[in-house]
Amino acid sequence: MSKQSGEQQIQEIKLYESKHKEKDLVQTHHHTTHQILYVLEGTGKCTLNQTDYALESDNVVLIAPYTKHSILSSSKLTVLVLEFNESFLSDEVRTELLPFVFKDSSVMKMSLFDSSELRQLLRKMLYEQSHGDNLRMLAMKIFLAELLFVMKRSYQSNQIADTNKLRVEWLRNYINTHYYEITASEDLSKKMGMSTRYVHSIFKEHYGKTPMQYLTEVRLELVKDMLLETDNDIASICFEVGFESVSTFYRVFKKYVGIPPNQYRTSHHEPGYGED
Known part of the structure; x- marks a missing residue:
């Protein structure tokens, strides 16, 4: 995984591939930039601020600046790394999306629909990065804002799903203990x-x-x-x-x-x- 020190801080958006062999270890480090990691294939473990998370295909890893993190691959692991400096983003994105998405460094499992949207946006960004014209960085900026929006929406959907899970578990328990009085x-x-x-x-x-x-x-x-x-x-x-x-x-x-x-x-x- 690329390591950016304060002196090497990127001034724009970068999207690159990071490959790891089985049992490769990326030692604990941190960045001054924001990173979004998308697992293309393989499994492993990601440690964020001393909390361990399992990694598998389609997982999204959110790494806020200065988060100490490491990655250990348990198989061949291929990851897309989206790295950016928040100063490159618009005021609306910095205030409305960034604090919400990067509230905590964590690993997300997105819905099939949102995961599909995320992959399409990453493909667009890869294309612009490789083949774009003088509007390349504007396109990258727009796609990044859209990607952050998709992630915020996915998080909110997951919250609703988690809330509903708690609701039906409560209802199931209520039925188990009040079966005799429900008409x-x-x-x-x-x-x-x-x-x-x-x-x-x-x-x-x-x-x-x-x-x-x-x-x-x-x-x-x-x-x-x-x-x-x-x-x-x-x-x-x-x-x-x-x-x-x-x-x-x-x-x-x-x-x-x-x-x-x-x-x-x-x-x-x-x-x-x-x-x-």
């Missing part, structure tokens, strides 16, 4: 302060089923255990886990399990069940 999907959406459609959408995105489908599965697993582990009447079990009617319970149980609950109890009872 409709509206109960869950009101609890979360969101529309029923949105709650269904984010839950299904993470778990492959709607909250009410998951609720039914939780209830039926409990019912199966109670059918085998207790001699409670089926109507009592149905009531205890939250089904509103015995007829609905029988229909749902047979749909999911394949046989009626009384037949399930009989066919799964071990000999001597209930005996001392």
Whole structure:
């Protein structure tokens, strides 16, 4: 990895390839410039201010000025290095994008869509750097601003995804512990302060089923255990886990399990069940 001292500080934008063999080590160092590393292929480890991050294809490494960092390749590793001096950027980019993107030096995994946009911008920058005319640096400046915008948008999208993950994990836990009192999907959406459609959408995105489908599965697993582990009447079990009617319970149980609950109890009872 290129090392720029204060005296060698670049005055514009540079984009170059950095190749590493297996087990190559780039010793700890820092730059006075900003760097964005895009992993083209290979795996390895990047240490940023004594924090280790795994590296793999399509990862983006953000290195703010004066961040102490090192890289250890665990296979052949090819990286594109985009290095620039912030004084080269417009005031809007320096104030609106740069502080947000480089708030912390870190490793990002972008979405497929944003990663595709990033690759296209890097290709454009490589072309301008090699074949551009007297407008080359203006083009590089514009593409860099667009790239920083894509990264800020990707970060915000990841934040939303992380927030939704926390939401559905909370909802899943709520269903696990309040299965007996939930009567409709509206109960869950009101609890979360969101529309029923949105709650269904984010839950299904993470778990492959709607909250009410998951609720039914939780209830039926409990019912199966109670059918085998207790001699409670089926109507009592149905009531205890939250089904509103015995007829609905029988229909749902047979749909999911394949046989009626009384037949399930009989066919799964071990000999001597209930005996001392």
